[in-house]
Structures are given as structure tokens and as C-alpha cells.
Amino acid sequence: MASGAQIGAAQLEAREELEQFHSGNEAAFETLFRRHQRAVYGWILRIVRDPGVAEDLTIETFFRIHRAHARFDPARGFEPWARRIATHAALDWMRAQRPETATADEILVTVPAPREADPALTAEVRHRIALALGRLPPKLRVAALLAVVEERPQKEVADALGITIAAVKLRVFRAMRRLRTDLEHQGIRP
Amino acid sequence: MKNKGTGNREQGTESLEMLVRRAIPRIDNDPEPPHDLWPALQARLNAQAPLSARLRSVPWFDWALAAGLAVFALTFPAAVPMLLYYL
Numbered sequence: 377m378a379s380g381a382q383i384g385a386a387q388l389e390a391r392e393e394l395e396q397f398h399s400g401n402e403a404a405f406e407t408l409f410r411r412h413q414r415a416v417y418g419w420i421l422r423i424v425r426d427p428g429v430a431e432d433l434t435i436e437t438f439f440r441i442h443r444a445h446a447r448f449d450p451a452r453g454f455e456p457w458a459r460r461i462a463t464h465a466a467l468d469w470m471r472a473q474r475p476e477t478a479t480a481d482e483i484l485v486t487v488p489a490p491r492e493a494d495p496a497l498t499a500e501v502r503h504r505i506a507l508a509l510g511r512l513p514p515k516l517r518v519a520a521l522l523a524v525v526e527e528r529p530q531k532e533v534a535d536a537l538g539i540t541i542a543a544v545k546l547r548v549f550r551a552m553r554r555l556r557t558d559l560e561h562q563g564i565r566p
Numbered sequence: 567m568k569n570k571g572t573g574n575r576e577q578g579t580e581s582l583e584m585l586v587r588r589a590i591p592r593i594d595n596d597p598e599p600p601h602d603l604w605p606a607l608q609a610r611l612n613a614q615a616p617l618s619a620r621l622r623s624v625p626w627f628d629w630a631l632a633a634g635l636a637v638f639a640l641t642f643p644a645a646v647p648m649l650l651y652y653l
Contacts, residue, residue: 406604413603418596431599435607442611497589505589524583525590552579555586566582 394450405445408454409438415455416462419536422526423466423518433469437462456535463518463536470514501564508558512551519547520555 396404416437421430440461441448448457509517515537522533523544534541559566639646 409604409607414596414598417599417603418593421597422593427597427600431603431606434599435603435610438603438607439610439614497585502589505586509586509590520586524586526592527587549579552582556578556582559582566578566585 391450394448394454397445397454398448398450400445405442408441412455412458413438416458419459420462420466422528423463423521424469425521429469433462433465437465440465456532459532459536460538464538467514467518470517504562504564505555505559508555508562511558512554516547516551516554519544520551523548524552 393404393407397408413434417430417434420433420437421427424430424433437458441458444461448454509520512520518537519533522528522536523530530541530544534544537544539547556566639649
């Protein structure tokens, strides 16, 4: 079991690493990349639901992180900052796509470790729900995916989007309202 | 106190959220990227680096070789066509 002194030393080392990254040290950047690439990739995958796109956006995110090293505040931690940059990279990608290109297959992504969808729902209903979700404007879709599908804490979603918790709630509410209207047009009543 | 309409609306939102959760699989653990992304990131960083940074990344012996060739060309200009012929 790690002693208090060991934990203190590890924290000090991590803090030093963040300071080094902040001052432009390439080795510190590579260490941070190796430590956080999985978390960043996972976060992006939850938003874009496409492993190939998530890979590209992970690279884009760390590219932006590298460029912005001087603006990084080591006192505020790396992960929330990286999540915010990743979320904006994903949003930029979504905005560059036409809404109808977000396919149901992307939303119903088949990656290792997703939970099984409810077998009581028919494939057709799942497909329609995924399509309706894909038709939401990017800002609302991201909020709905993170807060509703992934059930991430609202504070985490708010930090990632750079908005308040109240604004997250509002986006989720608006997303659900649009989704309901869309599904009702397709004859699906929740 | 919530009025009846608000209560119904909240209930409706909850049931819709539940339906969405049942339909769309959640990604529970952070999945590992299919391969190491560091080489691709490095290539991206190198491609986007300013010219001065790219010049700094050229190994010193390449600079020494280029300098040696320049000195040779200036000292023996007549040898340059022959050198080019043999390249």
C-alpha cells in the first residue's frame, strides 16, 4: 500500500510534469499523451460514436493541446482541460458534417465494451431513435449523448462544453423536446 | 408545488430519456485506441511546425555535410559539373 509520503511525491512529480508541459517540454507532452490518450479517445468516441473519427479527433485534440501549452494552467489539472478541447474538436467535426450524415450505425456504434441495448426494443425502433438523435443540432446532440446516453455528471458535461450546469439542463431539455417531436412523426411514442 | 402539467412533462421527459438509454448502448469503460496514435500525432506536429522549428530538427551531421559540399563547390567550381555528372 502506498504511504502518504509516496502519494505526496507522486503528486509533486505529476505537478512538475504539468509545469514542464506548460513551459513547452516535449518529453512532458509525450508523457501526458501516453497517460491520457485512452481517456481522451474514449471521451471523443462517446460523442462521435465512430472509432475511426475518434482516432483522428484524438490526434487533432492533442495537436491543439500542444499548440495551446502556454495557455494551460497547471493548477487546474490536465484532464478537464483536455476534455474541453476534445469536446470542441468533436463539435467542430460535427458542424462540418451535414446533419443527415450522422447515420444510425454511427450512433449505435459497435465498439468493445458498450452495454447491450435492451433486447425488448426492436432493431427498427433503435434504428429510428439513433437516426433522430443524429438529426439533432450538434450542440444539443453532444449534450444529449453525454448527459442522457452516457449518464455523465452534469458538472463534467458543463465543464467539457464550457457552459453552466443550467445551460446543460436546458440543452438536454431542448434535445429531448426535438427528439420527442421527431419520434412522434415516426409513430414512436415514448 | 409543481402543477399537473409540469409533472406530466417531467414524467414524459424521463420516459423518453429512459427509451433513449434502452436504445443506444452506453460505452462503459474507456476503450483502448486500436493502435498507438503517437506516430500519427508526431507526423502532424512535424508537418505543421514552422520552418524554423523544422530546420532545428535537421540532424547536425546533415548541416555539416551541406556545409562541406558548399565549401567544396566554392573552392573547386570546375569540379561541380563533374560531380553532378556522377550523381
